[in-house]
Every structure is written in C-alpha cells, then in structure tokens.
Amino acid sequence: xxxxxxxxxxxxxxxxxxxxxxxxxxxxxxxxxxxxxxxxxxxxxxxxxxxxxxxxxxxxxxxxxxxxxxxxxxxxxxxxxxxxxxxxxxxxxxxxxxxxxxxxxxxxxx
Amino acid sequence: xxxxxxxxxxxxxxxxxxxxxxxxxxxxxxxxxxxxxxxxxxxxxxxxxxxxxxxxxxxxxxxxxxxxxxxxxxxxxxxxxxxxxxxxxxxxxxxxxxxxxxxxxxxxxxxx
Numbered sequence: 556x557x558x559x560x561x562x563x564x565x566x567x568x569x570x571x572x573x574x575x576x577x578x579x580x581x582x583x584x585x586x587x588x589x590x591x592x593x594x595x596x597x598x599x600x601x602x603x604x605x606x607x608x609x610x611x612x613x614x615x616x617x618x619x620x621x622x623x624x625x626x627x628x629x630x631x632x633x634x635x636x637x638x639x640x641x642x643x644x645x646x647x648x649x650x651x652x653x654x655x656x657x658x659x660x661x662x663x664x665x
Numbered sequence: 666x667x668x669x670x671x672x673x674x675x676x677x678x679x680x681x682x683x684x685x686x687x688x689x690x691x692x693x694x695x696x697x698x699x700x701x702x703x704x705x706x707x708x709x710x711x712x713x714x715x716x717x718x719x720x721x722x723x724x725x726x727x728x729x730x731x732x733x734x735x736x737x738x739x740x741x742x743x744x745x746x747x748x749x750x751x752x753x754x755x756x757x758x759x760x761x762x763x764x765x766x767x768x769x770x771x772x773x774x775x776x777x
Contacts, residue, residue, distance in 0.1 A: 586764055597755065598708075598768040605764060643707060650715075650759055652698050652723050653766060655707035 557582045559646050561656035569664055571633055576659045578627040578644035586647040587620050587627045591640045592658070598643065601629075634663045668692045669769035671756050677775045678746050686741045686772050688756030696759035697739040698766070699723075699731060701752040708755065714739055746776040 558581040568574050578587070585606055590598040602611045604620035604627060611618050615638065617630045627644055641660045645653035669690045678684050688697065695716045700708040710723030712731040720731055728750060732740045743750055756769040 588766065590768075597770045600765055600767070603763065603765055645708075647764070647766075650696060650761070650764075651721065652700075652710035652713045653708070654724075655709070657705060657707045 557584070557646060557648060557654045559644060559654050559656040561642075561644055561659050563659060564657060565660050565662075567662045567664065568631075568634055570635055573633065574631050576629040576631075576642055576644075576661075578629070578656055580625050580627075580646045580654075582646075582648065583622065583625070584646045584648050585620075585622050588645040588647065588653060589618050589627070589629055590643045590645065592643065593640050601642075631661075636663050636665060639663045669756060669758055669767055671754075671769040671772050673772060674770065675773045677777065679777050680747055682746050682776075684743045684746055684774070686754055686756075686774070688739045688741070688769055690737050690739075690756075690758045690767075690769075692758050692760070692767060693736070694758035694760055694767075695736060696761070697733070698757040698759070699729075699739070699741045700755045700757065701725065701750075702755065702771075703752050711741065711754075743774075743776075746774075748776045750774065751776045 587604040589601040602618040607622040609620045641658045643658045645655045698713045699711040702708045714720045714733045730742045754772045
C-alpha cells in the first residue's frame with residue numbers, strides 16, 4: 556500500500572524567511588505532484604515532477620524529486636503573505652488515482 | 666468557462682436519501698476520478714475510470730457507486746447517505762500527455 560507523508564503538517568513563518576516542506580512516500584514512483592489549496596477552494600496544480608532529479612521553480616516556490624530516496628521537497632524562498640495556503644503532495648503510480656499526503660497548513664505572518 | 670465542472674456545488678441531505686453528484690469536463694480526457702476530502706486527511710480516491718467501459722474502485726469505494734455516461738460525464742452516487750459521508754467531493758481528469766490532473770471546484774455535501 557502506497558503511503559505519503561508530509562511534514563510539517565502545520566507551519567507558521569514570518570515573511571521574508573525560507574522554509575522547506577518535505578514529502579516522503581513508501582513505494583517506488585516517478586510521478587510526484589504538488590498542489591495548493593486555499594480555504595474552501597479547489598486544488599491548484601503547482602508542479603508535476605516526472606523523473607529522478609527533476610527540479611521545477613515558479614516564483615518563490617521550487618520543487619524537487621529524489622526517487623531513490625522517495626523524497627520530494629517544496630522550498631519557499633523569501634515567503635510572502637500571499638503564499639499562505641495548504642500545500643499537498645501526491646504520488647501517482649499507474650495513473651490509477653493520486654495518493655495524497657495530509658497537507659501542510661502554511662501561515663505566513665507579516 | 667471552467668474545464669471541469671461539478672453540480673451541485675453544495676448539498677444538504679438527510680440520512681438514508683439517495684444523492685447523485687455530477688461531473689462534466691470539456692478537456693477531452695478519457696481518465697476521470699472521484700475523491701473525497703475530510704479535514705486533516707487529505708484527499709482519498711473513491712472511484713476512477715479510464716474510459717466509458719472501464720470503471721475501478723479506489724481506496725474508499727464502500728457506500729458509493731459511479732456511472733460513466735460519456736467521455737465527458739462521470740457521476741458519483743450515494744445510494745443511502747450516512748452522516749460520515751459528509752465531506753468535500755472533487756472530480757478530476759488526467760491528461761495522458763502531460764500527466765497532469767485537473768480538479769473541479771468541488772461539491773460540499775452535508776448528510777444530517
């Protein structure tokens with residue numbers, strides 16, 4: 556059974572600081588997704604990582620994938636308030652549906 | 666217009682009632698999915714369909730059924746709703762070429 560663990564589950568940080576969210580998964584896969592969810596809203600796709608060593612960046616967010624370690628990271632650089640949201644990682648093995656982590660609730664304070 | 670739509674967006678029903686949640690997509694994707702989201706648990710897969718004739722159970726299919734009426738339509742039914750089915754339900758499609766999954770706006774279901 557595929558398990559996906561995120562940590563931390565809750566994170567409060569100050570604007571301007573850097574931080575990393577970690578996503579570990581239990582079974583070999585080379586498809587890893589990061590989503591953002593605002594309260595009461597749907598999921599917004601941030602990154603799709605499809606190979607070992609993949610790195611993608613969009614604005615202040617950068618995601619990476621290490622399939623050998625079964626680990627993905629989402630790094631936040633110089634956080635701003637607008638990045639406050641819940642972030643999910645999810646793993647896909649055979650396109651038979653995503654297995655999600657429990658999400659990281661991120662609060663960025665001025 | 667949104668590529669993946671869900672109706673209704675909000676629904677309150679009573680225990681024992683039958684209810685159907687509908688999903689439509691204009692993306693032309695064969696693969697469609699239903700997930701439910703509960704606070705603190707992330708999203709969990711209920712059912713998925715690779716095409717009109719291929720429907721499969723997900724992690725938490727008990728108490729649910731689905732119908733794939735056409736490539737563009739995938740409906741989720743609760744035959745006899747119970748309070749622990751109160752959740753936020755999402756439909757999604759999968760793009761084979763980019764491996765992206767696209768989520769609908771969600772349906773908030775409350776079972777009293």
